[in-house]
Amino acid sequence: MDNPHAVTTSPSGSTPAEGKAFLDAHPEIEAFDIVLTDANGIGRGKIVRRHELMGIFENGRHLPISILGLDITGEDVHETGLVWDTGDGDLRAWPIPGTLVPLFGTNPPRGQVLMSMHHLDGEPMTSDPRLVLARQVELLAARGLHPAGAFELEFFLLSNERDADGKVQPARAVLDGRRSAKTEVYSVDHLHGMEPLFSDIYAAAKAQGIPAETVISEYAPGQYELTLNYRKDVMRAADDLVMLKRLVRAQARRHGVTACFMAKPIEAYAGSGMHFHVSLQDDAGRNVFTEAAGEKWSPKLLNALGGLIHTMAESMLVFAPHANSWRRFVSQSYAPVAASWGVNNRSVALRVPAGDAKNRRIEHRPSGVDANPYLIAATVLAGIVKGLDEALDPGPETTGNGYEQAPEKSTMPADWRAAIEAARGSDFLKSALGPDLHRTFVAIKQAEYLRVARTVSELDYHLYLHEV
Structure with missing residues (x-):
C-alpha cells in the first residue's frame, strides 16, 4: 500500500x-x-x-x-x-x-x-479524523442524504497571570485594563472592553472565509461565544470550527491574553460547550427533518433523535474526551446530564430549536469545546443513520427543567474512565469511527487516563498531607 x-x-x-x-x-x-x-x-x-x-x-x-x-x-x-x-x-x-x-x-x-x-x-489514512468524517458524508450521500450544520464556539479569555491562589482568572479588558469578576451574561457593554480583540478576530475570519457571526458574553466571568453561519456542507462546518479556534487563540495571544478551550477551566462557573447544529437534506435540497402539514414532528427527525439517544452513552468519550471534560457536567449549568431531548429547551442533551419548519434541525449539546469537531460530526451522523435505519423511538419529550427529570440511575458513563471502557466495547463507535481510528482514539485516551491517574496533584497534598 x-x-x-x-x-x-x-x-x-x-x-x-x-x-x-x-x-x-x-x-x-x-x-x-x-x-x-x-x-x-x-x-x-x-x-x-x-x-x-x-x-x-x-x-x-x-x-x-x-x-x-x-x-x-x-x-x-x-x-x-x-x-x-x-x-x-x-x-x-x-x-x-x-x-x-x-x-x-x-x-x-x-x-x-x-x-x-x-x-x-x-488511499485514505483511516486514523485521520477528517477522513473519518468524509467517510460518513459519503455513506449518507449514497442514501441521497446530505448533512448540513454549524458549530458554536464557547471559550474563556483568561489573564496570562494566575491569581494569588494560583488559579486562572478572567483577562482584563484589552481596551482599558478593566477586570470583571461578574458573570455579565449577554452584557453588550462588557463586550466593548474586548472590542479591539474581537475586531481582529472578525478581520482574521473574513480573510480566511470563515462565516463568524454573533459574539456573546456568556454565562461566566471571561466566557464568550462565537457563532458560525450554517453550512450546507458539514465538512466545511467542521473546517470552520478548526480554523476559528486557531485564529481566536492567535489573536488573543497578540492582544496579551489567553484564549482557553478547556471544557471547565473555572470550577465555580459554567463550562464551555461546542454545540453542533445538524440537519439532513435530500438530493432535491429539501430538509428531511421538516414536518409535513398536519404532522407535529417529522418521523425522520424523531428517528434521528432516537438514534442519538440510543448511542449517546457509548459515544461520550468523543464528546467529552479529557479528564477536565467531565467537570462540565453539572446540574443547572447548561451542560446536559442525561440522554434527553426537548423543544426550545436548554436543559436537555438534544434540543430542537424554535423557528421556521423549513430550518428544522437538531442542536447536539453534550460536546465540550475541547472535543474534535470532525469526530463529533462523524459520530452524530452515524447515530442519526442508526436511528433512521432502525426507526428508533427517542422516548417522550422533556418539558420544563430537564435536570430535575434526569433518571436517578443513568445509563450515561459516570466519569472519564467509564467513558473509555464504554467506547472500547462499543460496536457502534467502532463502526462510526472505523476500526483504525477507534483503536487509535481509545488507546490515546487510555494513555492519557493513566498519566492523570498516576499524577500526585496539589489536591492530594491538600487533602492528605497532614491528615492521614
Whole structure:
C-alpha cells in the first residue's frame, strides 16, 4: 500500500492551480503553516517557506504516521500501532481544497493550509479524523442524504497571570485594563472592553472565509461565544470550527491574553460547550427533518433523535474526551446530564430549536469545546443513520427543567474512565469511527487516563498531607 514510487495525483481534490493562484494573489506572503488535525483536535505540522508551497500542491508533503498517534502532550502512544509497529514511516499529507488562506496580523505575512493524511498510493489514512468524517458524508450521500450544520464556539479569555491562589482568572479588558469578576451574561457593554480583540478576530475570519457571526458574553466571568453561519456542507462546518479556534487563540495571544478551550477551566462557573447544529437534506435540497402539514414532528427527525439517544452513552468519550471534560457536567449549568431531548429547551442533551419548519434541525449539546469537531460530526451522523435505519423511538419529550427529570440511575458513563471502557466495547463507535481510528482514539485516551491517574496533584497534598 505504501509504495514510495506511487503516483502523486492529489487524492484530496487539491490542484496546483489553487496554489499558484494564491501565490499570484498574495506576493507578500513569505511562509505557510501546514496543519494536520490529530485525534485530539490539535493542529500538527510545519511552517514552510513560500517556495515550498507549490511542491506541496504538486506532490503532497511527507509527514510521519506517528503524528496521528500522539497524546495531548505530543508523546507517542505506542498502543495505537502508529509508531514502531510501522517503523514510524512517512505517509503523504495533501492540501484540503479551499483551506489555503492568509493569516491576519502576522509579521512577516504568513498563510495557512489544512492537510489530510493519505497512504503513499493515495488511499485514505483511516486514523485521520477528517477522513473519518468524509467517510460518513459519503455513506449518507449514497442514501441521497446530505448533512448540513454549524458549530458554536464557547471559550474563556483568561489573564496570562494566575491569581494569588494560583488559579486562572478572567483577562482584563484589552481596551482599558478593566477586570470583571461578574458573570455579565449577554452584557453588550462588557463586550466593548474586548472590542479591539474581537475586531481582529472578525478581520482574521473574513480573510480566511470563515462565516463568524454573533459574539456573546456568556454565562461566566471571561466566557464568550462565537457563532458560525450554517453550512450546507458539514465538512466545511467542521473546517470552520478548526480554523476559528486557531485564529481566536492567535489573536488573543497578540492582544496579551489567553484564549482557553478547556471544557471547565473555572470550577465555580459554567463550562464551555461546542454545540453542533445538524440537519439532513435530500438530493432535491429539501430538509428531511421538516414536518409535513398536519404532522407535529417529522418521523425522520424523531428517528434521528432516537438514534442519538440510543448511542449517546457509548459515544461520550468523543464528546467529552479529557479528564477536565467531565467537570462540565453539572446540574443547572447548561451542560446536559442525561440522554434527553426537548423543544426550545436548554436543559436537555438534544434540543430542537424554535423557528421556521423549513430550518428544522437538531442542536447536539453534550460536546465540550475541547472535543474534535470532525469526530463529533462523524459520530452524530452515524447515530442519526442508526436511528433512521432502525426507526428508533427517542422516548417522550422533556418539558420544563430537564435536570430535575434526569433518571436517578443513568445509563450515561459516570466519569472519564467509564467513558473509555464504554467506547472500547462499543460496536457502534467502532463502526462510526472505523476500526483504525477507534483503536487509535481509545488507546490515546487510555494513555492519557493513566498519566492523570498516576499524577500526585496539589489536591492530594491538600487533602492528605497532614491528615492521614
